[in-house]
Amino acid sequence: MPVAWIPSLMQKLTEGHQQIPVEGSTVRQVVEALESLYPGFKDRIVEHDRIRTEIAVAVDGEVVTSGLRARVGAESEVHFLPALAGG
Amino acid sequence: MSKIHVQTTINEEATEFLCEPRQSLLEVLRETLGFTGTKEGCNDGNCGACSVTLDGVLIDSCLMLAVEAEGKTISTVEGLANPEGLHPIQQAFLEHAALQCGICTPGFLVASKALLDHNPEPSEHEIRHWLAGNLCRCTGYDKIVRAVLEAAQTVRASA
């Protein structure tokens, strides 16, 4: 089962849990699963049916560009990170 | 402000122009005469991007008034190559990848040529000392110094 890693500052939404196994084969399904466990979670990640642009989603260590549609494997880790670039 | 008529020689061509007394040589080269190869990096004589030679002496053209060009000989980067090809310094810069963004390159080329005219066999230290008035933010100077060392050899060999 994929595992969602919850950033430190959002753990008050998930009762302090950092690693949460959830079902899902896309990021959307993972986020919905988290929402059903912890109502209010989705709002922090999603706006207008897209990942908020200040947040990057990494699946298995790689930041995905397809947002909610990104595929998640059975052993995947899903991380939520601040979106960053460079100079 | 009425303009002053100046007669000078630029890159071995007799040249004349009208300028205001307050205009620097750099400004006139770039804006009036179209020699945009000489660059403006700071306009206060600290970066060397505007390097030209005046009667064979290396100067920052931002620190000279255009009216002072009367009767003088000026060389800019545009005068380095000739119809037969690039100057050995230009060729060496290309082969050594001695430029990245290239904005400081004209200044370095003019300064390097002035060095070799003055000292055909400079050591690494002498090159670094001479070029300390030209700032580069991209390369760390390593490949520039190597290019000048090689150009010096080439120029000596063909002399």
Add this chain to the structure above:
Amino acid sequence: MSAGNGYKVIGTRPVRHDGVDKVTGRAVYGGDTRLSGLLYGQVLRSPHAHARIKAIDISKAQALPGVKAVLTGADLPKTGDTIVDLGEGPARLKYMSDNVLATDKTLYSGHPVAAVCASNVHIAEEALDLIEVEYEVLEAVLDLREAMKEGAPQLHPDMTTQEFGEDTGRTSNLATHFQHKLGDPDTAFASADVVIEREFNTATVHQGYIEPHNATAMWNADGQITIWTSTQGSFAARAQTGAVLDIPVSKIKVVPQEIGGGFGGKIPIYLEPIAAMLSKTSGQPVKLIMTRPAVFESTGPTPGSHIKIKMGANKDGKIVAAEAYIAFESGAYPGGLVGAAAMCVFSCYDIANGLIDCYDVVLNKPRSFAYRAPGSTQACFATEHVVELLAAELGIDPLEFRLRNSATTGTRRIDGVVYPKMGCKEVLEAIRDSEHYKSAAPSGPNQGRGISVGYWFNVGLQSACTASVNTDGTVSLSEGSTDIGGSRTSIAMQFAETLCLDVDDVRAQVVDTDSIGHTDVTGGSRVTYATGWAAYKSALDVQAQMCERAAQLWEVEVDQVAFEEGVFSSGDKSYTFKELSGHLDETGGPVIGRATVNPDSGVGGSFAANIADVEVDPDTGKVQVLRFTVIQDAGKAIHPSYVEGQMQGGSAQGIGWALNEEYYYNKDGQLDNSSYLDYRIPTSLDLPMIETIIVEVPNPGHPFGVRGVGEANIAPPPAAMAGAIADAIGVRLQALPMKPSNILAATQASESDAALAAGG
């Protein structure tokens, strides 16, 4: 997709395509733009660190003969509460617009308040003196720690601290708060054999590119705007300009000119909307070039910082816990860079338990912007200091200590990301195996050696490429990545390699926003990686189409056509690429290959390391760099000379950052050292030859194994210099820059007195 050996083009060192233009002075940089009827603009800037604008009277300026237009912030579209999103998160349009031209308040000395255009730049400057601005001077705060305190002057009374997507509702100068936590650091620290904790300050520094910002704009009678500018991102410039002017991007064309350095500082816009508005009013094209003092006073420097690092290790030499507190200057507006520092701070080490707590803080300095691996240098300086102390305390050789704790493939960083294949260990081993490291460390009085390792994660983002096959077998390759360091050649090389062409037969050009698909900025070490990948894919597209053309000519099925070593063949028939190109007209017309990328995976980060030998003058505190080596993992060096160039350039900047560079503000909050005389960057006399060692741990996520190399090399130098100075004089400084006066103070006083000398 793997990087194999036996490349024909990749790994060679051709002369760059734009080289001749650049050494003859023919290349057209933004400041060289010439148009008929061109007017020249200049910008009036506030002298106050913090002030309210009560009134601006432009009448006298407007009346000066030769002046064609005068602009103030009131002339820009009203922003209200509009939020814009240009790809890195929502931002208040007001912040972006006000930074172009202030409306109600000025927030730093140098903040633009008005602009003028005239028939020449001197008249424009005279006109600035005729603009009367009535300011109400407000209390300012320029010190990071002061800005964080309760009761500090607030720059934005309605700005609330954002905590990862959550608005905390608290107003202060704290713009953002991030936190990363892994494992159980408290327990791990409690059980560690050795715990070391230190505090650091780094001064504000500037990217220092030699070419000032510039923009030329023509607002045509049909409402179309063309902007010629030196920019790191034509599409980014277009989007930002469109946002500030409230104009659809379809009405704006950005034509990138050659650019004289950026390092992150030419990603934001400053002059473009001003040039456009002045052109609209005057009806003529307008060019603005920033003065050098304005570049320093008004454009994004990179954050000064206050950092605390605590690390714990066991007797066996294993780091068991690490904690970082990082506060970064965000400058006048939120949107700072501390998040990147958080990703990099412990990134070279495999640490199971950690906490990183970081803040962006607004204060009365220009808005901070990226400078080459932004945040990584400050973080590396701090972490490597503590790593050296731990090694010393445990009696373990510092390089050996780093190797024992090195991050490797599969290491989980404290922000949670697990590393794919990467080369941290290989870079550390390259230190060990280098001639420099193996040579005896300088042993004279006041001489010493230091080492360090740093990281940058690199990005992918969007790029597009089109390739038009000419009938003589050459290819015109169009791409949108402005070229700040020779990248158009590296892109052409990847295209040429794929089709077995000579690199000189691939004519690479950087084109405008109407001529290529969306391409993200030249930054983030992404161009050779992402735009190179787009070139590779467009080459494959060309190859496929050419196979079809051959199939047509030979009247066979396309799957009977092979392409190998630059030759198309089927049975006993064959054509070289050149020969086949001559038959395009009879097989359907031109062939255009195209590709776009937005890599979802495979962006490979890069590690860089330094070995520095120094001598410190005991009478002046001046540091001479005796020998310097930079090692970096390039994945695959497409053009080794330009990879070396990036490594050397970042090293030089890092050495300047280490030894001398800092923003120096006077008591009125004005920048005292806004010239190259007093903002002293390294000259050729300050540096030795910079030895380079390219390590290649191929990036499995790129067809040729490329890892971007532009940035990571600026991370380790201050740390290596600090280590070398410590070895030389027995004191390990905790503040940047390690300028002569700070070093003298450190050698003359006790360590605790000197340690927290702030950088200005």
